[in-house]
Amino acid sequence: MSFLNSLISGISLGSIYAIIALGYTMVYGIAKMLNFAHGDVIMVGAYICFFATSRFGLPPLLGVLLAVIVCTVLGMTIEKLAYAPLRSAPSLAVLITAIGVSYFLQNAALLLWTPNPKVFPNFFARTVLTPEGAVFEKTGVELFGGALRISYVTLVTILVNVVIMIALTAFTGNTKMGKAMRACSEDKDAARLMGISVNTTISVTFAIGSGLAAIAGVLFMSAYPNLVPTTGSMPGIKAFTAAVFGGIGSIPGAFLGGLLLGVIEIFAKTYISTQLSDAIVFAVLIIVLLVKPTGLLGRQIREKV
Amino acid sequence: MAELLNVNDINVYYGAIHAIKGVSFHVDEGEIVTLIGANGAGKSTTLHTISGLLRSKTGSITFDGKNIGNVQAHKLVEHGLAQVPEGRRIFLQMTVEENLEMGAYTQPNANTAASLERVYEQFPRLKERQRQIAGTLSGGEQQMLAMGRALMSKPKLLMLDEPSMGLAPILVEQIFDIIQKLHKAGTTILLVEQNAQMALSVADRAYVLETGKITLSGTGDELIHSDEVRKAYLGG
Known part of the structure; x- marks a missing residue:
């Protein structure tokens, strides 16, 4: 059962990576740049949703919607102000700018929202009355007499990921x-x-990627509810790894890379070592890239003559 | 015949390199005009400047009565200008039909089906392969696709950049047959070619471009019999 438990947790974590990885991979595919500020957009989305629901008492769905809208606008604004002027600049300049935007967002969050961690609410907990009349929070379903426990967050995360992948495939196709x-x-x-206006297209890509980042932020926070201004960087880097792993520029690659990365990470934590899990994840990435430099589903990049 | 395209004294630079040095020419409605010249003479640069991918520092480009010198590349399609770029540049990972749909990007969706029908009629081969990934087409088919894609927007002027490049002689003949058919059907064509023999044989008028300057011009017939052209481009 522990195997099945780990597998499901892995798929759930991997689903979050996959949704974030979409932002990296789509932006890379079209603008040919690595948007290292993408992880921090996740953090902004999480804060917006947190304040909307916990402070202003909006219903969760409205909170998520607000986070998506703010992040979409934020993503497009970042692109217009920071990246669009560098369209024909060397890629190193764009990369450094992206890192700068990432630090800017983290420090702006520090100033605005302080470094004190916020505890993200669990939207998926249900209040249940036991037959004895006691009240408790039910956060998941238990199968096989409690041997297999799947949280609602996990189920929703996996479902949302599948829906997003289908919708995005339909959209691009x-x-x-x-x-x-x-x-x-x-x-x-x-x-x-x-x-075709290339600028508009890039703008739309940033909008979609950033909107998805907000959703990923809410899902990530629902599973790991410790919200601080640097919250976005680790899932951001892992998702970037997932995008490279699956083949950067490829949407199915982001899906596959994200899921595999999540499963590998959880299995490494369960069966090998919690401390070493990240090292193992990145070691797998290195091995994959040595064997297949374009990633699992990446296409060979052909030089034009 | 009304003047459709007027290029007047354009100068284009790649950094410090002066690629186009005061080139002027015009294309009238219904004509096939060709720009011939050796590799590196500036033929493609001229086309890219007209289609807005490059900018001229001087002079003007007038198309259909409007100054298009500063119009962004992606807005020119709506003005009725279409370019088949050198090396075809079709979208290799998309299907044949998707490539054609991209050609109709600026058109209302309602017109796409009719435009597809029209292009498939001109290029029956493309219809047979409509669901195929464009990268799997042969070179000749890819050239047809590039031309079909450009025709999807019903352009007033079709600019062809080296349509014969990399094709077997029999396919070159086919492509030139198609160019003549399109011309007969009323399309105005600006043709850039290294294959001077073929280009001059179909052109109403021609210009010879040498290291960024126009050195000769005349009707296709005149140039095909001109000694200079024969020596330089037609192998004696």
């Missing part, structure tokens, strides 16, 4: 904007000659 995004990721000048 069937809509005009989605196809334009794929066209831009292949060849920007050719896309311009088709009448």
Whole structure:
């Protein structure tokens, strides 16, 4: 049972990585840049949702919606102010800018919301009355007489991930904007000659990635409720790893990479060592990249002549 | 015939390199005009400047009565300008039909089906392969796809950049047949070619570009019989 428990926790954690990894991979696919501030957008989303629900008493769903809206606008603003002026700059300049934006967001959060940890509420707990009349918070379902315990957060996380992946696949496969995004990721000048505005497309990509980051932030906080201004960096780095692992630029790659990374991490924690789990995760990444430098589902990048 | 495109004294630089030095020419409605010249003469640079991917420091580019010198590349399609870029530049990971749909990006969705029908009629081969990933097409088919994609926007002017590049002679003939058919159907064409023989044989008028300058111009017939052109581009 402990195997099944670990597997389910791994898939759940991996689902969060996968949702965050989408932001990295889509932005990389289209703007050809690594947006290292992406992890901190998660943190902003979590704070917005926290304040909306805990301080202003909004219902959870409205809190999440507000977080998504704020992060979408934040992502587009970051892109316009920080990255768009560097469109033709060397990639190192863009990378350093992204790291700068990341520090800016963390320090702005420190100033605004102090370093004191906030305890993120569990939206998925249900108040249950026992037959004896006692009241307790039910946070999950128990199967096989309590041997297998799955929390609601876990179930919702996995479900949300699946829905997002299906929706995004439909979006990039069937809509005009989605196809334009794929066209831009292949060849920007050719896309311009088709009448596609590359700037708009990049903007939309940032909007989608950042909105998803807000959702991931809420899900991550629901599972690990300790909210501080640096909350976003570790899941951000892990999700970036997941994106590279799966093949950066590929949406199914982000899905696969995220899930695998989550499962490996939890298994390493369960069966090997909690302290070494991150080292094991990154060791697996290094091995995969040595064998397949483009990642699991990454395509060979062909140099144009 | 009304003048459709007027390029007047453009100068284009790549950093310190002066690639286009005061080039002027025009294309009238219904014409096939060709720019010929050796590799590196500035043919593609000229096309990219017209389509807005590059900018000229001087002069003006007028298209259909409007100054387009400062219009962004992606807005020119709506003005009726389409370019088939050098090396085809189709979207290799998308299907044939998706590539064509991208060509109609600026058109209302309601028109796409009719445009697809029209292009499939011109290129029956593309219809056979509509669900295929474009990267799996042969070179000739990819060129047809690039041309079909450009025609999806019903352009007033079709600019073709080296359509014969990398194709077997039989396919080159096919592509030029198609160019002539498109011309007969009323499309105005600006053709850039290294294959001077083929280009001059279909062109109404032609310009010879040498190291960023126009050195000769005339009707296709005149140039094909000109000694200078024969020596430089037609192998004696």
